Amino acid sequence: MSLSVGQRLSIRSMIYVASEAIPFFYPMRTFIHHNPLHSLEDLPFEQAVQEGKRLFHGRVFLRRQDYQHYMEQGKVDSQDLAAQVAAYVSKREPIPGIDLQQWLQALLTKTEQKVVIRRNIASTEDVQRVINNQDLKQEAFSPDSLLPYLRHELLEDRPVYDAADALYGTEIVTELDELVIKSCLDFFDEGQSVWSMPGRRRGFFQAWRKVANRNIRLYLRGMHIKDILAVDDTPEGVIAHVMNALGIPEERWVDYFTRELAQLHGWSGFIRWRWNAKNYYWSKRYPADLIDLVAIRLTFALALLSERQDEWGFKDIATSALELEEAIESKTMETYLRYELHGKRILPAMAKRVEQTLARRNASQIDKTFNEYVTYKRQHEARTQADRLQMLAESINQLDALRALSADEFSDLLGSLLMFEFSEGMFWLRAMEAHAIKHLLTGVNITPPEPRHKRPFVQALFCIDTRSERIRRHLENAGDYQTYGIAGFFGVPLSFMELGKGSEKHLCPVLLTPKNLVLEMTVADAQDVHAVTALEKAMHELKESVLGPFVTVEAIGLLFGFDMLGKTLMPQTYNHWRKGLYRKKRSTHLLIDKLDREQADSVLRTVQRAVIIMAIEQDFGLEAERISDDMVRELRETALGRNTSAPKLASVLKLNKQQEREFILRLRDNYRIDAAYTQLQMERLARIGFSLDEQVNFVSQALYSIGLTKDFSRIILLFGHGSTSENNPYESALDCGACGGNHGLVSARVLAQMANKKEVRRKLLTKGINIPDDAWFVAALHNTTTDELSLYDLDHIPSTHIFYIDRLRNGLLAASRLCAQERLPTLQLKPQPREPAEAYREVERNAMDWSQVRPEWGLSRNAYMVIGRRSLTKEMSLEGRSFLHSYDYRLDPMQRLLENILTGPLVVAQWINMEHYFSTVDNEKFGSSSKVYHNVAGRFGVMTGGLSDLRTGLPSQTVLDKGLPYHEPLRLITLIEAPLEHARRAVESVVTVKNLVLNDWIRLLVIDPEKQNVYTYNNGQWNAQSLSDAHEPLVEKEYSTQ
Amino acid sequence: MKNLNFSSVKKLEIIISGEHQAYATDLLDNAGVTGYTIINNLSGKGSHGFHEGHLMFNEDDVLIMIIAAVPEEIVTPILEGLDPFYSEHSGVVFVSDIQVTRAVKFRG
Amino acid sequence: MTESIIILLAGIFLPLFPMSMVFNAVIESIKHAWLRAVLFVVWPLCGLSIVLYSKVVIPAWVLPLALTTSALYALRMLSLREVNQWNGFLATSLWSLLWLAAMQDTSEILLYSYALSMSAPLVLLVLLSAGLEQRFGAAYTELYSGLARTIPRFAGVLVTVVVAAIATPLFPTFFIMLDMVVETISATPFAAMVLLFIWLLWSWAGARLIQGLIVGRASDIKIVDMNFTTISLFSLVLMALIVAGIYLSGVIL
Structure with missing residues (x-):
């Protein structure tokens, strides 16, 4: 199956769009602080963090305990917090007998855990009954009511293999990540490993493909990568094949790709950065882009899914979106129990029962266990929620008021608490910022400085x-x-x-991209420091050679040991002493002025002459004293095409015409002493200064x-x-x-x-x-x-x-x-x-x-x-x-x-x-x-x-x-x-x-x-206050107009 | 005077935010486009409002236009390829008929 | 004939497949931790008493059956998640190896001490899994992780006990296993290989158990850790086991 050009390009674009959510990963040699949610800066902060939470599964606010801790330390503005709560309360329907402000304040300051828990089985009515010490109504629980929940959890926003893991405990995700990471480490290595991956010049996907086709280990494991890769040569083709095999509809591809990339967002971010950095040496040499990564990842995913399916054999696991849907629809009870067990949500007391039932796969037993489990869970959920609510109510002596509520009012209360806890983080954040702002404004000094009489020292x-x-x-x-x-x-x-x-x-x-180049040059005569630096380099490289450790330990291991002892036991003394061993850096001069034509010529000439001398030394072993200036000049002119031959060198070395010509060619090709390159270098020199x-x-x-x-x-x-x-x-x-x-x-x-x-x-x-x-x-x-x-x-x-x-x-x-x-x-x-x-x-x-x-x-x-x-x-x-x-x-x-x-x-x-x-x-x-x-x-x-x-x-x-x-x-x-x-x-x-x-x-x-005023931008408008009342911010004004 | 042979090709003018330049040129490369010209520092108005043209401290915030002359058969694939991008981003693509004298330069 | 019947009867208590299923079924049905603990101590002793009291000569076919039982249960242990079940399987695997020791003409008193030192860490594990059940509702791996963070003292004791159970030095089971391997290696090297393989499987299963409980992201819920008395008692018993191990090593080797 071959894709049309348009389809290929379309997939490339989809992946590009999907990748925008992944932040760049800058190589750590030059660490750059950046906003991990940079791509979401078009959204308001409050929304962006929720989206970030969804994408990266991370917390976006501190835990309540941490904020409470800050509160104890006085870093939270309680007035501001109270005002925010009041603003929230004013937008909710009042509930008779319940002072919502008091409840919410107690929730923030006195409770450590979340009060509202997620309930799938127990209803609000059940919770209320438990609070009022009544028994739960005996009602049959229909598994169909779980369908929306299961669909949301397993089908939306979740790669197929991740859903399979959650249902069958197949642990595909960890293995997939490992395989992808290994492939990445192989390809992107920048000289850390001694043996490097072959064929990297062809690009990430192509190089990987060649190796994967021959990977015996993968083959033995039963992962038929070859079959998947045989479908198409291009990464886009493989992607399309896998996505179709997994049964994902095309309109959901972009979200799916985002999810895939976000799973290993470090590597994705690195590849994204690298592809963008067109001047990065490694990127030019060994090209790679995110399409390659997605192709590799999807290939592994499909191979793993098929492999698991073969392994499980008769137990037939769902390995595509369609099969998942079918499992949800037709085997709802079994699917639910599986999700509870392998999704790590199961109530421990029934864990073993459920596990054994699922292993036996007997339909009537599953039915029985399901009903038992659901009853048990219903009790548990209702009990847990009731307990937490009661604890909160008791802390403010409102237990009776709680019990007195009608069904609707109770539901309202839970709803208000739920919504509040959802946006709780922002409240804390704003309150902390309010305190910090206050602190700043009380300390600033608005009086202009007095004019000076004399210049500062x-x-x-x-x-x-x-x-x-x-x-x-x-x-x-x-x-x-x-x-x-x-x-x-x-x-x-x-x-x-x-x-x-x-x-x-x-x-x-x-x-920014700088347009000017600055060179550092020495002031004194160039003395050869090669000896010392060569030793430095050699010592470090010895560490890297494969055979090195064996040899080194014998030869100079003791030196390293000495080094390690010194560094560890007496860092300061030892380091001072060691620095003394290295030659002091000579004083240098920065070249910041533009070179004129003559100077540029002169620089280039000097460099080329030095290179030619080095070439002669290397190729012919001629000592420096025997190389004359004329000889070098002649060679240079010949290499640059201005002369036809260089007899001086030939006479000293007794070379024939052929050898002389060969040397000139070497000068041109290997040492780059030729006319075209000279022009390029002149252009580069023009960048200086x-x-x-x-x-x-x-x-x-x-x-x-x-x-x-x-x-x-x-x-x-x-x-x-x-x-x-x-x-x-x-x-x-x-x-x-x-x-x-x-x-x-x-x-x-x-x-x-x-x-x-x-x-x-x-x-x-x-x-x-x-x-x-x-x-x-x-x-x-x-x-x-x-x-x-x-x-x-x-x-x-x-x-x-x-x-x-x-x-x-x-x-x-x-x-x-x-x-x-x-x-x-x-x-x-x-x-x-x-x-x-x-x-x-x-x-x-x-x-x-x-x-x-x-x-x-x-x-x-x-x-x-x-x-x-x-x-x-x-x-x-x-x-x-x-x-x-x-x-x-x-x-x-x-x-x-x-x-x-x-x-x-x-x-x-x-x-x-x-x-x-x-x-x-x-x-x-x-x-x-x-x-x-x-x-x-x-x-x-x-x-x-x-x-x-x-x-x-x-x-x-x-x-x-x-x-x-x-x-x-x-x-x-x-x-x-x-x-x-x-x-x-x-x-x-x-x-x-x-x-x-x-x-x-x-x-x-x-x-x-x-005007001696301070203006704060808050919620879309500027609030003014005079600086003298800065320590009493007008909180009501700030939060009331919404 | 030499005889000039005119051939018909299509001109694509892609207006896009500067930060996506690499993406757009990569797409054109992949489509087999032989060359293109890039114009910088544009200003203009779109559904997002008026866009300032002057070069910022930050080079990503400018609009650019990429002009390419391409044979007719790759116009649709290119537009198909750009579709997922323009569903999420601002900018436009104009397609027009033009004539060139050295057709061989434009056919990949 | 009677010989076989006696062996089969003993095979319930010094587990031989399929009689080994009795023990595991019994353990599963008993809910009370202390009762389970007692069973863990008494069960192999019963088996040993039957064998030693009847002075039966153990036939050669017991060796491969015992090894198979042990290996089978060790292998099965790898995928178990419920700690009590795991414990029972480890017990089965360990005790069936006592047949080898019995066949090697070990003295009575030594055999009994073998059984006791094998069972001791298992008993501790029974108590610990009761502790887990009390705190979490069930002793089950991969449901609640990060115990090292939430209840560090408990986690420390748990790791030590598991390590003791799977025959790590300086605990007695190590020396017992070492002795058995050494004894069989000259006569039946294949048996020695199987023993080493079983030993490996225990270590692997032990690592999986620990991995499923101790490491990982801790939840925020507050759990009560082990109190000072309990941890001292456990430490004392573990110390005693180590001493016993060293003593045993002197006796055996």
């Missing part, structure tokens, strides 16, 4: 990252320092090629966006940030998200270099920025794990400033120590106060200890984003919970700068916030659970245990503390300091942010410094 720009908040506070207290917040890449998207590396890193948010105008624009943009356009101090520090940790696959998650998961030092150096250039400063004058001659920009790095603040490129600093460096260093050290002292208690097992210097030493250990699963808390507990002047938040401690972006609305009359801040940094902050939110509320499904069980897979992700889905999200050690949430799951509370109209216009012109606000993904507040 030093101005420092930090990333908006929440960890900067702490160090900024301490730095400001350490002396006359002024700090600003700016996106970690300083607004300069660039692609960076590090010294000695062959690949580029994009140092900007993932939403920024033009003068570009530099001026970036500097001007950066300074305007933070409101720093005059009164520059002598030294302006640009702090990028990064982290240090050992043995941590999540290392990149602790680095700067704005720099694409790398540290921000390079961006800082680039901006500093630009801003220090005379030509740039001259042109900046025309833009209204006057940087005095004695102002100097210095790049620096904030290590967020150790709080170390280090300065870079000091060899360029003018000599007049040297005197200030000492004072600056002291200030920085003081700030570091105090910051460490503030942070340390959160990291200790038992908080013990320490002196600043001691604390500073202790946090350093975290960076070096390879057993430390929590080197720092990272961005956990993030809750706020403040876009405004520093004076707004300078007086309060935000406990490292806030993103801070400096912004002065007076310099931004057209809101362009604010739009930029909203469209970039705010979106990144929201992604971070949502990532933390979902990893906290359900660390198993949305997070990656404990780091202890993580194994690196293929060099790009982690699995739990030996074989599992790729884990997405954050590990438990990042967001949980001793099993309880450490990060408070709140939506990002964003505060903009600007007149209301100004802020509104900016928000409305950025479509993404407008949607985020309208759909309640972020909580938006605007402080109008001119």
Whole structure:
């Protein structure tokens, strides 16, 4: 059976649409925080989380106990909660004798379990009878009443094999997942394994197909993969075949595909990302897309189903949608009992009975057991529900009122409780946010800063990252320092090629593609460091060779043992010593200016000459002294087609014409010294650097966006940030998200270099920025794990400033120590106060200890984003919970700068916030659970245990503390300091942010410094209040109009 | 002057959100389309409201148009292939008759 | 002739298929945990008494029958989910191997101590499954998982008891099995192979039992854990078993 082109394309599109719900999985080398429900941001938050829950089967709010715990700690605004309950109550029909508000409050604060349970057999009337201590009515229970329930559970939204598992206990799902994961690990390996899968160049499906057709193990198991694969060559054809065999109607294919992909959403997300990343090396080499994945998965599924059917033989299990339907219709009782037993819902006391009855398959016995079971279950359900209701009623002395209700009223009450519990999570969330907002508003300072008489000692720009908040506070207290917040890449998207590396890193948010390349070059003469680095490389590679371990252990095993002992017993001392062994990194220079034609030529010439020399050495073993410049020049010209022969080399080596020609050909083909490639390289070289105008624009943009356009101090520090940790696959998650998961030092150096250039400063004058001659920009790095603040490129600093460096260093050290002292208690097992210097030493250990699963808390507990002047938040401690972006609305009359801040940094902050939110509320499904069980897979992700889905999200050690949430799951509370109209216009012109606000993904507040009001966006409208009453939010007004 | 031979082919103009560019070009590749042109930064009005054109910080939020000249026989398959996509997303496809001189370039 | 009848009678108590079905049927019908526990102790002793008191010479055909019974029940154990049934099958499998020990001219007192040390962990398991029934309604795997999280102390004891039951060192059953294997390996190596295979099956079944109860996602419902007295008592008995095991090892090997 062959598909038409149109059908094939249609299937491809269906899978594309189905895959949009699966979040991207970025390789962990550059970990990107992102919203797992990003694809659902078009929906209001409340709806989106329900949809997310359905798709990924994860909790989207904390358990009630956790919220109650927060309430005890005072983190929940009880007034707000009560107001929300009141609003809910006002929309329900009043029930005589029942104070619904009281009931619901008791439910929230006093009960731990859900009050309303799901009932399939017992009716509301039954429950009421139990409450009133009456016997249940004797009525025959018709199995037909279970039909809608069974259809919903087994047919809708559930793959056929999953339904089969739930009915027969066949455990297909686990086996299927394992087989698919193994296939993925084989294909997507990026050099971690020594033996790789053959034929990967042909693509995922084709390579897999070739191997699967020959897989003896599968064949022996009775899985007739060959038959299924013989149907069609293309993945789309196989998909169509399997879907038809399973009997799924075409209109349900897209949902079915989504469900399939969501089952292993880590791998699906990875393949989706990889297919989109057209420039990813591995993607170009070994192409794979989601159609391949679905085809492989469906093939395995059908094979497993058939295999189980063969195994079960005469017991005939349903293996297609049609057969399932038939089983439900014609053998309702048996199907129900099966679903109870294998769906793990069965009441334990009757488990054995049911199991034995089903094994015997005697129709009359099934009938009997069914009736018994149903009677028993009815009692049980009615009893359980009644008990829970009664407990609730007793806690508020309303038991009599409960008993006095009529049948309809009782039903109403249960309905109200059910609906309330369904939306309970949102109530808690809003109440917690209300508290957090209150906390913020009571601390902000609206009075404008006093004008300064003298310039500050030093101005420092930090990333908006929440960890900067702490160090900024301490730095400001350490002396006359002024700090600003700016996106970690300083607004300069660039692609960076590090010294000695062959690949580029994009140092900007993932939403952007940088257009400029920056190279790192050495200042001193190139000395050969190959020896030391070769040793490094060799030591690591020895670990990877298959035979290596046997040889290595004998030869140098002791060295590794020594290393392990050192790392474990004395991490700090040992690591310091070991670093000394490595050659110090030479001071480097960044090339940020565009090359002119001559320079580009010169660079290319140098490189080609070096390559030719290396070629001669390799091919002929000629020593460097015997290779003359002329010889090389001649060879080069010949290879590039400008000369016809290169006699000099031939004469030295005594080569004949043939050998000479061969060498020239080798130079062209293997070493790429040819004309066409040269042209390509020249184009690439043109990417290097920024033009003068570009530099001026970036500097001007950066300074305007933070409101720093005059009164520059002598030294302006640009702090990028990064982290240090050992043995941590999540290392990149602790680095700067704005720099694409790398540290921000390079961006800082680039901006500093630009801003220090005379030509740039001259042109900046025309833009209204006057940087005095004695102002100097210095790049620096904030290590967020150790709080170390280090300065870079000091060899360029003018000599007049040297005197200030000492004072600056002291200030920085003081700030570091105090910051460490503030942070340390959160990291200790038992908080013990320490002196600043001691604390500073202790946090350093975290960076070096390879057993430390929590080197720092990272961005956990993030809750706020403040876009405004520093004076707004300078007086309060935000406990490292806030993103801070400096912004002065007076310099931004057209809101362009604010739009930029909203469209970039705010979106990144929201992604971070949502990532933390979902990893906290359900660390198993949305997070990656404990780091202890993580194994690196293929060099790009982690699995739990030996074989599992790729884990997405954050590990438990990042967001949980001793099993309880450490990060408070709140939506990002964003505060903009600007007149209301100004802020509104900016928000409305950025479509993404407008949607985020309208759909309640972020909580938006605007402080109008001119009117001295604060505006909160809530439920579709802006509520105003003057700042002085900010600690009494007008809750009635906020929730009453619905 | 050389004799120019005109052949009739169909022109497809696919207007789609920028974030789906890879998907659309992949589909055309799979259909056997030999080449296409992409126009960026469009603005326009649809059932979802007016769409701003200026290039955002974020490159995904722009509209693009993909123009391809294809032989008649693959028009229907391509439209069939795009159908599941356009059921969920905004955008349109225009099909028109055009003539080209180097037909061989457009036949896969 | 009478010899066969005596053997068959003993075969009810030192289970030989198909008389082994009696024991399992009896166990299933008894609801009271303590009564079941007593039965677990007394049953093999009855069988041993019959054999030893009648001084019957055990014919050669008993060996393959005993091995088959043991293997059959061990295999069947793998797919059982109900803990009491599992326990009964393990008992059957264990006790039928006592025939081998009896055939090897082991002393009376040693035989009785074998039976007792085999039964001891099973008795503990009876009590534990009663505990599960009390808390959850039935002692059934894969219905409620994550016991290690919800009732860690209980889970710890449960794992130790199961491990003791399936002949792990330093518990006595291990040494008994080891001795049997060693004794048969020279004379009837095939029997030794079967013994090892049965032993393997027990371990596998034990792992499945533990997997179905201990690990996994814990539910939020609060369950009462084992109190201090109970856990001390259990620990004491387990300790005593270990001591007995070490002592037995000295005696046997």
